[in-house]
Amino acid sequence: LRSGATLLGDWGTSRLRLFHVVEGTITGRASGAGIGAFDRSPAQTLNETIAALGDIGPIAGIALCGMVGSRNGLVEVPYALCPIDLAGWRAAAVPVAMDLPVTIAPGLACVRPDGAPDVMRGEETQVFGALALAPELATGRHLIGLPGTHGKWVVVEDGTVQHFRTYLTGELYALLQEHSTLTRAGSDSAADAGDAHHAGFDAGLARALDGSDLLGALFEARSAQLRSGASHGWALGFLSGLLIGHEVHEGAASAAAVTLIGDPALTALYARALDACGISSVALSGDACSLAGLGLLHSPGVSA
């Protein structure tokens, strides 16, 4: 696997995103069903997604990260235990013999400072990719935030992942948006939905940062519609600002500066919330970090 074209894939719960990469350049991409979402075997899903890339010529190997290594994935890959550095993580990657040689990234498990266990699958690949892309992260102590369905805040020290904590922010927002009584009490004007969302975000963020507890603040999304003429869009913005505000207030509390990794639209919201806390941030692309991390599994250090 020292050279030539490779396939790198981030295979999470909701979808497989597969990239054809030659010498560090993306030359093709295709999507497939996520782990748990496919109606055939993981191997069939992978092969069909590869076929969707078209005529790509010979491939040296495939590296995958994410829920592909969970119980319902291609093969169950044990969590690697924190604290762990790049060499330890690479050594815990699991080769799978298919038509092409496949390497699956191990997720990480840790025991948090409060004694509770925590786990991740996929974000570790982005973290090690970020350390390769931004070498200043590889020395000293850094706090890295990876917002998403299950947001992670990761403490890295001299290139070693020490521990991390998961926040349910993204999943909770989706649950409240889709299934709760909170957002549908008011009316909405399509014309001002964007402005209302923005104003709601700021109101929710302010509520999070004034010390209000989360359980006692969520209902304001509804009561503001019933009592203050707030719109549906405002309520959604309020919930987003409230949840993100609580996450950064807790996750980044002790830091002066953090690195964010993720989708640019999402990291921009987090940067706004961090700024309101007086914490500076730098954002890295989630895709770039994933590909850099997956590429590390194919570098001379681990290939045969």
Added chain:
Amino acid sequence: LRSGATLLGDWGTSRLRLFHVVEGTITGRASGAGIGAFDRSPAQTLNETIAALGDIGPIAGIALCGMVGSRNGLVEVPYALCPIDLAGWRAAAVPVAMDLPVTIAPGLACVRPDGAPDVMRGEETQVFGALALAPELATGRHLIGLPGTHGKWVVVEDGTVQHFRTYLTGELYALLQEHSTLTRAGSDSAADAGDAHHAGFDAGLARALDGSDLLGALFEARSAQLRSGASHGWALGFLSGLLIGHEVHEGAASAAAVTLIGDPALTALYARALDACGISSVALSGDACSLAGLGLLHSPGVSA
């Protein structure tokens, strides 16, 4: 309406619970569809539920509380504004001319000490009922907790409802149980489900009281299944203890003793959580308080 048989009903989002009461004694009961759940008009639903009581003889009047007074109810009843006492609340009740005279209890609205609006429909009837049932609550300052889908913590001073705060505890627990990724990661043994739920409740309660923030603690329900062999039942208990612990920690923080109103199984869980916070509690039956409060709308003070 000074005497004779009356119908008293608590008509919430999920159902109508109607009681036939003679001289303070329940002599019949029937259930109907909740507000928003019925497939015919509110008036038809009410009449059919009355018919389900059978041959009940002459009725002096009907008093209803809850979402029946909301926009989708029988008639929209404006919120009465806090601070408010019994006389003010009764004066804001709305008569509706149907086959029988119907009185609908007004919900309450307040501006919380933090400046946010809050609302309730139904719990105010239980609070005023409790003041009638337990006269020691009618003087001095008291904190009353009404756990449920939207849990309320109400500050009453010399019989006047000053303000209150809503906690999303019950709704959030249901959302997490039914729709989240948190509870289905582990296995379960039917034999120990009750014990596991109990142990999980205590673990979640301890986590709430050790100062952990809610967003960063929820995911432990899942990670404990993946890493510590916790069961599905444990995870549900953990979520219940974590949410109730957070609610009482915030809602009852400043009190030495509180009064709980609600379903006995639920108030028992809250009493356990309060006890862990060093706060004593007395529980009153939610049904008894509802009926006492509805009866106040039919007393000589308001009837013609």
